[in-house]
Amino acid sequence: MAGKKRRLNKRQRRLLFIALPLVALFIIFANVCDKGVLPAWLQNPLDSANSATGGLLYTQPQNSKDLSVHFIDVGQGDCILICCNGKNMLIDGGTPQESGTVENYLRGQGIKSLEYVVGTHPHDDHIGGLVSVIKDYDTGTIILNDAITTTQTYENLLKAISDKKKQITPARVNDSYRLGGAQFVILAPIRDYDDLNNTSVVLKLTYKNRSFLFTGDASEESEKDMLDAKSDLGADVLKVGHHGSATATTQDFLDAVNPQYAVISVGRGNSYGLPNTEVTQRLEDKGIEVFRTDIDKTVVLESDGQNIIGKEEK
Numbered sequence: 255m256a257g258k259k260r261r262l263n264k265r266q267r268r269l270l271f272i273a274l275p276l277v278a279l280f281i282i283f284a285n286v287c288d289k290g291v292l293p294a295w296l297q298n299p300l301d302s303a304n305s306a307t308g309g310l311l312y313t314q315p316q317n318s319k320d321l322s323v324h325f326i327d328v329g330q331g332d333c334i335l336i337c338c339n340g341k342n343m344l345i346d347g348g349t350p351q352e353s354g355t356v357e358n359y360l361r362g363q364g365i366k367s368l369e370y371v372v373g374t375h376p377h378d379d380h381i382g383g384l385v386s387v388i389k390d391y392d393t394g395t396i397i398l399n400d401a402i403t404t405t406q407t408y409e410n411l412l413k414a415i416s417d418k419k420k421q422i423t424p425a426r427v428n429d430s431y432r433l434g435g436a437q438f439v440i441l442a443p444i445r446d447y448d449d450l451n452n453t454s455v456v457l458k459l460t461y462k463n464r465s466f467l468f469t470g471d472a473s474e475e476s477e478k479d480m481l482d483a484k485s486d487l488g489a490d491v492l493k494v495g496h497h498g499s500a501t502a503t504t505q506d507f508l509d510a511v512n513p514q515y516a517v518i519s520v521g522r523g524n525s526y527g528l529p530n531t532e533v534t535q536r537l538e539d540k541g542i543e544v545f546r547t548d549i550d551k552t553v554v555l556e557s558d559g560q561n562i563i564g565k566e567e568k
């Protein structure tokens with residue numbers, strides 16, 4: 255009798271083991287039917303993770319109409335598309351050879367016009383792709399620094415601008431502009447420099463509570479001048495200066511920016527050995543999450559002004 259009783263208990267325990275999760279599921283579905291919506295943590299588990307950590311997630315944006323910053327993979331060069339509330343801006347355009355890549359990307363994003371085009375400094379890997387963009391697109395304000403050079407690419411850029419009967423707006427420190435609900439302010443170049451890289455236009459874009467610092471190829475001298483000028487450098491995202499070269503991203507500058515995320519725009523297997531390992535170590539030591547266009551291809555960061563969401567093309 256005792257044995258039979260024990261077997262019955264075991265069966266009851268098995269039944270209970272199966273029934274309990276079923277009852278729990280029933281309660282959840284009853285709750286869902288009653289409210290007509292899923293509880294927030296069931297709708298998108300990443301949402302609650304995101305709000306808990308303020309972290310960066312690899313998922314579709316919740317509201318793509320806000321701000322998106324596209325670090326377009328143009329090999330060894332810089333090209334950044336910023337879209338905010340239907341307004342668009344391009345910072346640099348990669349080399350002349352990458353013109354097609356840039357225009358294809360803009361087409362893919364459905365972009366017809368650019369409110370702003372910024373050429374950070376007159377090196378081919380920054381202004382090259384801008385020549386055809388200025389020819390082919392409706393552009394608003396074209397911002398360049400005062401530095402000039404004699405290269406064919408630079409001459410082509412000036413010709414494209416004059417052919418479209420556009421003016422150059424010189425980059426002036428503290429000048430600020432609106433892009434949809436975002437605004438950006440120019441922080442550099444503070445003065446003249448012998449090295450064209452240091453003449454790079456540096457600008458900080460802010461959307462609600464989040465900000466991005468774009469540095470072109472600004473290097474140590476320009477970084478020091480911005481620090482000495484007590485420029486408002488703090489930003490959530492840093493476009494790492496000069497493709498991760500050892501000439502930029504000094505420790506003091508990095509400490510002042512203190513970003514959560516960093517993006518290095520650099521070519522796969524480039525002959526310069528970029529990014530420099532000291533720079534990547536500096537970023538790692540600060541616990542900064544790093545994206546690289548040589549590894550991640552085009553990197554897109556989207557923000558509603560609170561959270562920042564990252565996508566990689568891969």
Ligand SMILES: [Zn+2]
Pocket residue numbers: 331332377379380471496497
């Ligand atoms: Zn460059």
